[in-house]
Amino acid sequence: MNRQDTASRWGWLVCSAVLAGGAVWLRRWQIDTAFEGDLNLPVAGAPATICLLCLMAIAAALLGILAMVQREAPLPRHLHRQGRRDLTQATGSGLHLALTLVAAALLLAAAPMLLQEGAGLWQAFRLSADKTGNNGILVILTGLSSVLAFVGVLVAGVAVFRGKQGGRSAMVMAAVNGCAWMMESYRGHAANPVQWDYVPLLLAVVLGMLLYLEWAALSVGKPRPRLLLWLAGMTIVFSAMAAAAHTTLSGNLMLAAQSVCAVAVLWYVPVNLANPPQQEEPEELEEQPEELEEHTEQPEQPAAQEPVEEMEPEADLQATKRWER
Amino acid sequence: MEFDRQYEADTAGTPEQSSQPGRRLALEPAGSELYQNVRMLATVLAVLILVFTFVGRIIVVSGPSMENTLHNGDAMLVWSLGYTPKQGDVVVLTKRTYQEDSIVKRVIAVGGQTVDIDYATGTVYVDGAPLTEPYTKEPMLLPAYGEGLNHIVVPEGCLFVMGDNRNQSADSRYAPIGIVDARCVIGRAVLVLFPFGDFQIL
Numbered sequence: 001m002n003r004q005d006t007a008s009r010w011g012w013l014v015c016s017a018v019l020a021g022g023a024v025w026l027r028r029w030q031i032d033t034a035f036e037g038d039l040n041l042p043v044a045g046a047p048a049t050i051c052l053l054c055l056m057a058i059a060a061a062l063l064g065i066l067a068m069v070q071r072e073a074p075l076p077r078h079l080h081r082q083g084r085r086d087l088t089q090a091t092g093s094g095l096h097l098a099l100t101l102v103a104a105a106l107l108l109a110a111a112p113m114l115l116q117e118g119a120g121l122w123q124a125f126r127l128s129a130d131k132t133g134n135n136g137i138l139v140i141l142t143g144l145s146s147v148l149a150f151v152g153v154l155v156a157g158v159a160v161f162r163g164k165q166g167g168r169s170a171m172v173m174a175a176v177n178g179c180a181w182m183m184e185s186y187r188g189h190a191a192n193p194v195q196w197d198y199v200p201l202l203l204a205v206v207l208g209m210l211l212y213l214e215w216a217a218l219s220v221g222k223p224r225p226r227l228l229l230w231l232a233g234m235t236i237v238f239s240a241m242a243a244a245a246h247t248t249l250s251g252n253l254m255l256a257a258q259s260v261c262a263v264a265v266l267w268y269v270p271v272n273l274a275n276p277p278q279q280e281e282p283e284e285l286e287e288q289p290e291e292l293e294e295h296t297e298q299p300e301q302p303a304a305q306e307p308v309e310e311m312e313p314e315a316d317l318q319a320t321k322r323w324e325r
Numbered sequence: 326m327e328f329d330r331q332y333e334a335d336t337a338g339t340p341e342q343s344s345q346p347g348r349r350l351a352l353e354p355a356g357s358e359l360y361q362n363v364r365m366l367a368t369v370l371a372v373l374i375l376v377f378t379f380v381g382r383i384i385v386v387s388g389p390s391m392e393n394t395l396h397n398g399d400a401m402l403v404w405s406l407g408y409t410p411k412q413g414d415v416v417v418l419t420k421r422t423y424q425e426d427s428i429v430k431r432v433i434a435v436g437g438q439t440v441d442i443d444y445a446t447g448t449v450y451v452d453g454a455p456l457t458e459p460y461t462k463e464p465m466l467l468p469a470y471g472e473g474l475n476h477i478v479v480p481e482g483c484l485f486v487m488g489d490n491r492n493q494s495a496d497s498r499y500a501p502i503g504i505v506d507a508r509c510v511i512g513r514a515v516l517v518l519f520p521f522g523d524f525q526i527l
Binding site: 037038039041042130132133169170172175176178179182183186190191192193194195199202206209210213216217219220221 | 361421
């Protein structure tokens with residue numbers, strides 16, 4: 001790991017933090033100045049709103065540029081079929097384990113609040129005469145999937161900590177939670193004419209969900225490291241923006257969880273992308289030397305062919321390797 | 326990207342391997358199928374929700390206030406993107422000081438216009454001219470709460486809305502709703518999708 005790679009990690013983190021701080025400040029300014037009346041309707045052309053829109057565009061562009069210039073070392077060909085698990089490699093890293101535990105704990109903490117809220121809505125819906133309004137089903141679903149996400153993040157994080165190849169795809173469960181949360185966010189605000197009341201949260205949820213999916217894609221899908229980095233930065237910015245408004249505590253906990261996961265991505269992926277960690281060859285290749293020994297035993301018998309025999313094992317080994325590729 | 330092409334070439338295996346479906350599946354790691362399914366679900370949901378948020382959405386009518394134009398249970402397409410309310414449009418709006426759920430009404434007058442309702446003849450006058458209203462369900466009677474809001478000039482940026490079923494509609498005549506800010510409008514009802522028997526372009 002050289003200084004340039006460490007600098008790229010800090011570049012991502014500092015850039016995301018600065019943009020997130022700006023987003024929080026502008027969002028608070030917008031809430032204080034860009035809405036009016038009892039109905040809290042948006043003021044057309046408010047400076048705070050215009051500045052916030054500009055910051056969102058700048059964040060997308062700046063993080064995109066960072067992703068494009070991110071240094072990427074070529075990966076050994078024989079590792080391509082294993083995806084890019086190496087990018088999240090943090091075997092024995094206490095920091096990664098800590099981040100994982102914090103994110104998982106935040107997701108688990110949100111679950112009982114969501115379940116309680118959903119149960120309350122369901123009760124109210126059952127007792128209502130016209131059976132209209134929010135029945136709380138999506139809120140309950142979000143709470144249950146939050147528990148699922150807790151398990152997924154924990155399993156994936158422990159797998160990384162122990163250096164295991166399997167288990168990392170469990171991050172997909174966090175994406176399932178993102179799906180439920182996305183539907184619940186929309187359902188809760190479907191009748192709200194003021195888009196600014198819920199669009200920042202909706203975008204934060206969508207970005208977080210895509211971040212979890214791309215994280216899982218490193219193991220089981222088509223890896224896109226640069227997109228993963230971009231999503232991590234954008235998740236931090238939009239999660240901060242959404243949390244700056246009057247969201248629920250459960251919502252803030254889930255926003256914090258995805259931000260912590262994004263920080264973990266920005267801490268490890270840029271460095272691992274520029275310096276693929278040393279990996280052992282996969283087990284299927286390790287078995288080949290035993291099979292080759294059985295093949296090489298046969299040609300040894302005719303003495304007249306000894307000069308040729310010395311070349312055959314290597315030729316066979318190379319041919320086998322080409323076949324495996 | 327070159328990296329992506331290299332990835333595709335390496336995961337494809339030899340031509341002989343690619344032609345064998347079982348062999349190709351064996352190269353994919355465990356959990357890939359779950360990931361693919363979740364990815365597809367997430368993508369579809371995200372696109373749908375973003376379209377519903379910014380472009381248009383499907384809303385189900387609740388109540389009889391817009392009969393016979395719209396009936397209870399009708400699913401209608403509501404267009405939001407770049408929409409400015411105009412006189413005669415059927416709009417979906419939410420006035421949160423009245424109720425959290427949205428309501429469907431017809432725009433009778435926009436900002437700057439004068440509204441006068443003659444209950445004796447059941448005629449609505451906008452800027453002194455009587456409206457031709459073939460969409461109303463029945464002749465308009467005096468509401469139980471009295472004339473309510475009447476003989477007013479609609480402020481700029483606001484709307485005066487009424488339901489087509491005049492005698493069963495809580496609308497701008499009713500004080501808790503009153504004049505509606507145009508920013509409360511979610512979108513314009515464009516057509517009724519189903520039930521198919523009620524399909525119509527509004």
